[in-house]
Every structure is written in structure tokens, then in C-alpha cells.
Amino acid sequence: MMDPSPAHPPGDLRNWLELPRDVTASILLKLGAIEILTSAQKVCFLWRNICKDPSMWRAVDMRNLGDLPYELEKMCQHAVDRSGGELADINIEYFGTDELLKYITERIHSSINVLCFVEKELISSSQLRCLRLVSCNSISDEGLSEAAEKLPLLEELDISYCSLSKEPLEVVGRCCPLLKSLKYNNQGYRRPRIECDEDALAIAESMPELRHLQLFGNKLTNDGLLAILGGCPKIESLDLRQCFNVTLTGDLGRRCADSIKHLRSPCDSTSDYEFDAEIHDSGSFDDDYPSGFSDIDY
Structure with missing residues (x-):
């Protein structure tokens, strides 16, 4: 039995311009915002036309993974402009500023006002x-x-x-009542031992709809955790890795185990954590724990 003929004879090149528009758009979306703005849209007129479609900019990932030779803030503004009010997800990791954040929110706000005037359901x-x-x-x-x-x-x-205090957490909780997921992570420190429940209390008092909370490296104590459990009863996943002032034993440990589906404890593995999980301690261990043991050791 003879082998079926190949779809394209040897040496015959596929014409990418013949692909359906939605297929081309799906391929281009996988490149990311920076690649689209710096290269993909320059390939041909068709690709440039697709790259100008607001639907291509509903999610804008502008994370800076290195010293990129681009003016990322201006590029991000351009991407936001292209979204035409359809922006739903944006990442300005490592290079965000107050000015850029203000630009993003003002453009979204102005676009919504226009859409409100034209068609309310949008x-x-x-x-x-x-x-x-x-x-x-x-x-x-x-x-x-x-x-x-x-x-x-x-x-x-x-x-x-980020270098933030509890105040913006309280504002976020008050102004964003639909907030379901919060990541508020920091570098983990076991020494010096500093206890602070301000973040935990701000979250507990203002974010009752939270389902997912990650507090990697936070300085909260058992009291702060109890406040979160009481103020955020809908939490399904809670990540407390490297929160070394928390001790999940006794009644508190049982309460967490019973009420939270996905719980990461202070000493759980950090192998799947996306950032640097090295513990940068300073000071004397004996100064913080005269007995020679910490609560975590127990």
C-alpha cells in the first residue's frame, strides 16, 4: 500500500497569510506584548492590522525579565491605548511607577465613560x-x-x-469589594524575629470575599492568622510559607486544616515558588531564641 501524499510537497512553503484571521491572532497572542510591539506587527500589513485590534490587548504582559533595550513605560502606555477600554489583565512587573499606574487607570476610566454613553451593557x-x-x-x-x-x-x-504599608491594603479592600485573590509576598526572614500583624488585620477587616491569599515571608503571628480566618471566611487556599512567626499546632492547626482546602505551612517546600526563596537572615539566633529553639523548631 502506497503512503498517502504529504499535504504539502517537499519544498513547498506554507503561506502564513492564508491562515484564518482568528488562527493568526491566536498565534500572535502567544508572543506577548513586547514581541508584538517590537517585531510581529512589522512583518506585514495583515499582521499589523490584527495587532491593532483591541481584542489583542485584553491581557497585557509587560514583565521585564532583564535589561531590555526598550522604553517599557511608553510601550505599556501604547498597549493600553490599543485596548480601547477592553483591558482586563495587566502585568507591569519590575518597572511600574505611580505615573504609569495613574495612566492605566485613567485611560480605562475614560474608555468606560465613552462606552457607558454608547452602550451600557459594555x-x-x-x-x-x-x-x-x-x-x-x-x-x-x-x-x-x-x-x-x-x-x-x-x-x-x-x-x-513592593514598599507598601497597610494603608493601601485597606483602600484596596474598601474600593475593590469583588477582590478574590491577593498575593502580598516578601522576603522571608527568620532573624531578627519581628512580629507584625498590621497587614493581616488590614486584610481581615476589609477583604471578606477573598478565596486565595498568599503571604509568603510575612511577619504575621498566630493572632494575625486568627483574624484572617475570622474576617475572610471564604478562603480556599492560603500560602504561609516562610511566615516564621506562625505555629500551626493545636486548635489553630486543626482549624486551618478543617476550613482551608489548600494550605501551605511556614516550612513547606518552596521548590515551586516563582521568586527567590532564599532566607536572608541577620543577627544572632541566640538573641531571638535564647532557649536555642524557635517556634518553628517545636
Whole structure:
């Protein structure tokens, strides 16, 4: 029996321009915002036309994984403009500033006002749902607070490794009542032993709809955890890795085990954690734990 003829004879090149528009769009989306703006849209007129479609910019991933030779802030503004009010998910990891965050929220807000005037039912699909601001030390308490006031439909927020206090957490909780997922991670320190429940209390008192909470490396204590369990009764997953002031034993441990489906304890493995999980301790172990043991050791 003879082998069937190949779909394309040897040496015959596929014409990518003949692909259906939606297939081409799906391929281009896999490249990411930076690749689209710097290269893909320059290939041909068809690709440029597709790359200008607002539907291509509902999710904008502008994370800076290295020293890229681009003006990322201007590129991000351009991407937001292209979304035409359809932006639902944005990542400005490592390079976000107050000014950029203000630009994003103002453009979204102005687009919604236009859509509201034209067709009211479009409002619910034209609002930012997910915001990721990892390692954005140029974003201040005031900057995040002002942005939160314009994002009432926000559902997911990642503000890990930012220099923020409890105040913007309280504003986020008050202005974003639909928030379901929060990541508020920091570098884990076992020494010096510093206990602080301010973050935990701000979350407990203002975010009752949370389902997913990651507090990697936080300084909360058992009291802070109890406040979260009481104030956020819908939590399904809780990540407390490297929260070395928390001891999940006795009644507290049983309560967590009974009420939380996916629980990561302070000393659980960090092999699947996406950032640097090395513990950077300073000071004397004996100064913090005169007995020679910490609560975690027990």
C-alpha cells in the first residue's frame, strides 16, 4: 500500500497569510506584548492590522525579565491605548511607577465613560480584573490607593515585593469589594524575629470575599492568622510559607486544616515558588531564641 501524499510537497512553503484571521491572532497572542510591539506587527500589513485590534490587548504582559533595550513605560502606555477600554489583565512587573499606574487607570476610566454613553451593557466587560505589580518600588502607598479607587471590579491583585504599608491594603479592600485573590509576598526572614500583624488585620477587616491569599515571608503571628480566618471566611487556599512567626499546632492547626482546602505551612517546600526563596537572615539566633529553639523548631 502506497503512503498517502504529504499535504504539502517537499519544498513547498506554507503561506502564513492564508491562515484564518482568528488562527493568526491566536498565534500572535502567544508572543506577548513586547514581541508584538517590537517585531510581529512589522512583518506585514495583515499582521499589523490584527495587532491593532483591541481584542489583542485584553491581557497585557509587560514583565521585564532583564535589561531590555526598550522604553517599557511608553510601550505599556501604547498597549493600553490599543485596548480601547477592553483591558482586563495587566502585568507591569519590575518597572511600574505611580505615573504609569495613574495612566492605566485613567485611560480605562475614560474608555468606560465613552462606552457607558454608547452602550451600557459594555461596562461590565470593560474593566480591569487582574493587576500585577511585582517588585515595583516606584509605586507608593498613595499611587496604589488612587488606582484602587478607580478599579471597583478588580478581582486579582499581586503587589509582592513592593514598599507598601497597610494603608493601601485597606483602600484596596474598601474600593475593590469583588477582590478574590491577593498575593502580598516578601522576603522571608527568620532573624531578627519581628512580629507584625498590621497587614493581616488590614486584610481581615476589609477583604471578606477573598478565596486565595498568599503571604509568603510575612511577619504575621498566630493572632494575625486568627483574624484572617475570622474576617475572610471564604478562603480556599492560603500560602504561609516562610511566615516564621506562625505555629500551626493545636486548635489553630486543626482549624486551618478543617476550613482551608489548600494550605501551605511556614516550612513547606518552596521548590515551586516563582521568586527567590532564599532566607536572608541577620543577627544572632541566640538573641531571638535564647532557649536555642524557635517556634518553628517545636
